[in-house]
Amino acid sequence: MAQTPGEAPINPLPPVVVALFLMIVGVEVVFSLGARGVVGGPGAVGWRLAALERYGFSSELFRWMFETGQFRPQHLLRLVSYPFVHGSFTHAAFAGVMLLALGKMVGEALGDVRTIAVFVASALGGAVIFGVLAPGRALLIGAFPAIYGLIGAFTYMLWLRLGQVGEQQLRAFTLIGVLLGLQLIFGLLFGGGPDWIADIGGFVVGFALTIVLVPGGWARLRDRLRHR
Structure with a gap:
């Protein structure tokens, strides 16, 4: 196919997505190099475990904060730091x-x-729901609750698009249905923790927030509420 002069061969990614990706990859590169002794010396082998303990989101700690009324900054940080620490x-x-x-x-x-x-x-929403519903001392790490939020945003936009062209809008939920089905199968075959609680929570938050954030969404929601 002929390429239009001046046109990039690959569509550029949104800068914010690139920044988030580099943060995730950057942290993982440091952990991987440390585990192999390339950087940090002998103590670097434990960097990942130390990060999980310090930046992972703990359901037990979350409930402790509400029970004691002590919302310390280092504990609240876990609500937004856990997506950048992976196992x-x-x-x-x-x-x-x-x-x-x-x-x-x-x-x-x-x-x-x-x-x-x-x-x-x-x-944030996925962590809060996880903190309320996850049993015992469950630890939440990884970017998947936030990514499921992006899936929720995509699902709502697809739902709108299908409605505009007169197609069956339930088709918009095919992606999340397939992903949750695969997650269930892998959980049954290999075992798994309660992370799916945060994933579903992230999806719901992303879907609901996009109702307002999508161009014209606030006016559309306001009109619907007025008609009711």
Whole structure:
């Protein structure tokens, strides 16, 4: 195919998506190099574990904060730091690939500011729901709740588009249905924790927030409420 003069061979990714991806990859590169002794010396082997303990989101700690009324900054930081700490290179790699794919679609439609708003709000919402519902001392790490929020944003935009062209709008939920089905299968075959609680929470937050953030969304919602 002939390329238009001056046109980039690959569509550029939204800057905010690139920044988030580099943060995830950068942290993982440091952990991987430290574990292999390339940087940091002997103590670097424990960097990942130390980061999980310090920056992972703990359901037990979350409930403790509400029971005692002590909302310390270092504990509240976990609400937004856990998406950048992963359990392994593979965990981070899958998160990075999904972030690029979903982030590109959402970022091009909503813009950088709204995209980062969906990412952060979904991470926060997923963590809060996880903290309330997850049993015992469950630990939440990884970017998937925030990525599921981007899936929620994409689902709502697809739902709107299908409605505009007269197609069956339930088709918009095919992606989240497939992902949750695969997650269930892997959980049954290999075991798994309660992370799915945060993933669903992130999806719901992303979907709901995009109702307002999508261009014309606030006016559309206001009109619906008035008609009711």
